[in-house]
Amino acid sequence: MEKVFTRMGDASGVWLSKEEVRAELEEGTNDAADRGKIPPLTEEELDRLFDICTRREKFVSVEPGNEVVVTFDAGTLKMVRVGVPVDRSQAILIHERALGSDTMELAHIDYSYKQIKPIAHDEKYYMEQAQLGTVIPLFYGAMPNVGLYTQPDGPVPNWSELLPMGKITEAQAAQEEAVEHAERDMVYVGSKMYEGGADGINFDTTGASGDADFLAALRAIRALKEKYPELPIELGMAGEFVLGMHGELYFDGVRLAGLYPHDQVKLAEKAGATIFGAVVNTNSSKSFPWNIARAVTFVKACTEAANIPVHVNVGMGVGAVPVFDTPPQDVVSRASKALVEIGKADGL
Amino acid sequence: MNRDEVLANAIDAMVNCDEKRALEIAEKAIAAGFDPVDILSEGFSVGIRKVGDLFGRGELFLPQLIQSAEIMKKVTGVFESVMTKEAAEKKGKMVIATVEGDVHDIGKGIVISLLRTQGIEVIDLGRDVKTEKIIEAALEVDADIIGTSALLSTTLAGQKKLEDELRKRGLRDRFKTMVGGAPCTQRWADKIGADAYGEDAADAVEKALALLGKG
Numbered sequence: 001m002e003k004v005f006t007r008m009g010d011a012s013g014v015w016l017s018k019e020e021v022r023a024e025l026e027e028g029t030n031d032a033a034d035r036g037k038i039p040p041l042t043e044e045e046l047d048r049l050f051d052i053c054t055r056r057e058k059f060v061s062v063e064p065g066n067e068v069v070v071t072f073d074a075g076t077l078k079m080v081r082v083g084v085p086v087d088r089s090q091a092i093l094i095h096e097r098a099l100g101s102d103t104m105e106l107a108h109i110d111y112s113y114k115q116i117k118p119i120a121h122d123e124k125y126y127m128e129q130a131q132l133g134t135v136i137p138l139f140y141g142a143m144p145n146v147g148l149y150t151q152p153d154g155p156v157p158n159w160s161e162l163l164p165m166g167k168i169t170e171a172q173a174a175q176e177e178a179v180e181h182a183e184r185d186m187v188y189v190g191s192k193m194y195e196g197g198a199d200g201i202n203f204d205t206t207g208a209s210g211d212a213d214f215l216a217a218l219r220a221i222r223a224l225k226e227k228y229p230e231l232p233i234e235l236g237m238a239g240e241f242v243l244g245m246h247g248e249l250y251f252d253g254v255r256l257a258g259l260y261p262h263d264q265v266k267l268a269e270k271a272g273a274t275i276f277g278a279v280v281n282t283n284s285s286k287s288f289p290w291n292i293a294r295a296v297t298f299v300k301a302c303t304e305a306a307n308i309p310v311h312v313n314v315g316m317g318v319g320a321v322p323v324f325d326t327p328p329q330d331v332v333s334r335a336s337k338a339l340v341e342i343g344k345a346d347g348l
Numbered sequence: 349m350n351r352d353e354v355l356a357n358a359i360d361a362m363v364n365c366d367e368k369r370a371l372e373i374a375e376k377a378i379a380a381g382f383d384p385v386d387i388l389s390e391g392f393s394v395g396i397r398k399v400g401d402l403f404g405r406g407e408l409f410l411p412q413l414i415q416s417a418e419i420m421k422k423v424t425g426v427f428e429s430v431m432t433k434e435a436a437e438k439k440g441k442m443v444i445a446t447v448e449g450d451v452h453d454i455g456k457g458i459v460i461s462l463l464r465t466q467g468i469e470v471i472d473l474g475r476d477v478k479t480e481k482i483i484e485a486a487l488e489v490d491a492d493i494i495g496t497s498a499l500l501s502t503t504l505a506g507q508k509k510l511e512d513e514l515r516k517r518g519l520r521d522r523f524k525t526m527v528g529g530a531p532c533t534q535r536w537a538d539k540i541g542a543d544a545y546g547e548d549a550a551d552a553v554e555k556a557l558a559l560l561g562k563g
Contacts, residue, residue: 010533035405164457166418168411210410243454244409258406285533285547316501323531325501 004054007331009284009291011324021053021289022046028286028293035241036260038301041293045342049296052338053289059333068340069102069347071275071311073141073204073236076107082326089130096136102347105139105202106130112145113185114154120189124196131197139234140193141202144186144217147209149178156181159245175212175246179219182212186220191227200232200274208238210245211256214264218251218271225272235268236277236313237261240298261302269308275347278302279313284323288331292320292338299343311347312339319348354382355391362395363402365415367422374426384427396420396465400550403458413458420465439467440560442526443486444495446475447506452499452529458549459497459528466553468560479509486523493559495552498529507532508540515541524559528552 003015016024025046033040041049052060062068072095079091086094088106095101106127108116116123123140131138150158156178159171190201201224207214221233242264244257252270259267261278268276280295295312299319303310317323320335339345349357354377361370370392377387399416402408444460446453453475460470471489473482486494494514498504507527514520520541527537528546537545544559546552 008533008535010531010535012535160454160457163410163414164461166414168414172411241406244403244406244411245454247409247411257409260406284531285535317530323501 005330006053007288007322007328009282009286009288009322011322011328011331014287016287016289018050018054022050024287024289025049025053025293028290029297031290032280032294032297036262036298036301038260038262038297041297041300041342045296045300046293048342049289049293049338052334053292059329060337061333062337062340066341068345069311071103071139071202071234071277071347072101072105073202073277073313073315074107074111075101075105077109077111088126089133092130092134092138096134101136103137103139103199104134105141106198107141111142111204112148113142113182113189114145114148116142116189117185120192123189124192127193127196127198137199137232138197139200139202139232140190140198141204141234142189143205143208144182144203144213144220145205145209146175146178146182146213146216149181150174154178154181172246172248175210175249179212179216179249182216183219183223186216187223187227190220190224190231190233194224194228194231200234202234202236204234204236204277205238206235207242210243211249212246213238214242214256215249215251218267221268221271221273232274233272234275234277234311235271235273236311237264237279240280261298262305265302265306265308265310269306273308275309275311276302276306277311277313278345279318280320282317282320282323284317288320288322288334292335295320295335296338296343299339299345303344303346309346312343312345314339314348349376349380351382351386354380354387355394358387358391359395359398362392362416362419363398363408365399365412365419367415367419370419370423371426374423378427378430384431388424388427392420392423393466396462397550397553400458400462400548400553404548404550410458413461417461417465424465424467438469439557439562440492441469441471441489442493442495442556443471443473443482443489443491444497445473445477445482446497446499447503447510448476448478449506450498450500450503451475453497455499455529455549456497459495459546459552462549462553463556466557468556479506479513482510483513483517483519487519491523493524493526493556495526495528495546495556498527498532501531504529504531504536507536507542511540511542526552526555526559
């Protein structure tokens with residue numbers, strides 16, 4: 001029986017029969033449909049995905065006309081992370097001139113709005129300098145990270161300590177207070193960077209600290225858009241559903257905990273976001289066909305619901321890309337093609 | 349109520365975080381002469397594992413998970429008053445930590461909450477814990493299981509370091525080991541020689557009980 005080379009979610013190689021690949025695709029799409037309460041992929045879409053997964057080429061790409069733009073999260077810092085010792089402005093130039101990036105994001109190693117606040121005046125100069133040397137749109141980005149507002153590093157009691165003690169009301173109150181602080185810092189830094197020349201602001205890995213994190217970002221977007229109606233804002237998520245650390249937080253009457261991408265994007269629109277960065281987690285114990293069928297199912301539901309561009313996160317651990325420091329091109333290229341051509345992603 | 353109805357009601361009360369109803373069911377089950385261990389393990393325990401599963405799907409949230417764990421504690425207290433000494437004993441002792449260099453512990457906290465509801469005594473060493481400290485603590489409390497969590501692909505090696513260190517010190521057979529965390533897989537557990545891999549909180553509980561011979 002002919003076997004197809006593919007990978008598991010931790011990037012290890014595996015040979016599957018074509019029947020096994022098909023079964024994995026079906027199981028993956030059904031898992032997404034069940035969790036997200038959304039339709040599974042159609043037979044035709046599964047056929048297309050099967051073709052992408054089983055092609056013999058090591059590297060695949062979209063068909064002409066299906067090209068999409070790319071945005072980044074913390075992109076400026078990733079050259080150093082792979083051992084290339086360049087500073088941030090050089091990293092931006094490499095992305096623009098050597099790698100052909102459509103946009104880029106200026107970011108600081110302390111990648112949280114709380115940490116950026118005291119150095120925002122310095123960051124403005126970096127932005128100004130970076131803008132002088134580049135043509136592509138340049139975002140400024142960081143994470144909301146409401147967890148940083150907890151004691152001993154911040155002003156509010158630590159809900160991760162309160163919850164195990166059964167102090168639910170106190171834990172919820174602490175999160176509500178943290179939302180206020182985070183929103184204020186995001187609006188402050190976002191304003192400074194926009195006035196310093198940023199072409200856009202990125203709220204990245206939103207929801208990493210749960211529903212309070214997501215609420216803070218939505219409120220900050222609304223406030224920034226009221227202040228600067230022309231400011232483009234990208235809202236990127238941390239996980240496929242909003243973790244209910246609080247459980248009772250609402251934005252415009254919608255409970256945030258448990259929302260999947262197709263519901264998240266509607267709130268992002270309401271808040272005023274310009275681009276939505278959907279996330280679907282990779283299961284490291286499952287195969288690439290299982291993960292990509294699942295990711296495409298969630299993304300398709302999200303792009304169908306969206307009225308703003310959806311830029312899907314396709315990096316280590318998300319968008320069917322394996323949880324591995326240097327994700328292999330074979331599956332990264334397949335994930336990108338599938339998410340764009342079947343999931344109808346507007347960007348990556 | 350027959351046994352099946354008691355079990356179904358117990359599961360339902362846990363999933364709905366209904367403390368009053370859960371305690372009523374426990375009292376009624378005792379009064380009707382049902383086996384407390386059976387009602388606890390096949391009813392209430394199944395209910396709280398279901399809560400863990402729903403949490404993993406984004407259908408229930410952390411406060412409800414914590415609330416359920418609190419209810420489970422109270423229900424267990426009610427049953428323990430009528431259980432034999434052997435039945436009421438803890439099923440085992442587990443030392444648990446997030447490995448050195450890793451500060452992520454949301455998932456570990458959830459696993460601990462569920463393990464405790466299943467009668468396992470858990471000693472939480474916190475996060476960013478050195479291998480040496482984990483082994484010392486396990487020896488000190490005479491643990492049955494050592495569990496380690498890692499969220500980062502860069503800190504995952506801490507779980508291998510534990511296995512290596514246990515072997516080096518001739519302690520490997522003294523403890524069962526369990527691993528978990530986003531980059532962790534069954535293959536990784538097999539590769540480093542861990543005894544079990546917990547994919548999520550509910551799975552971790554099943555595996556821990558199996559390691560203790562109580563599954």
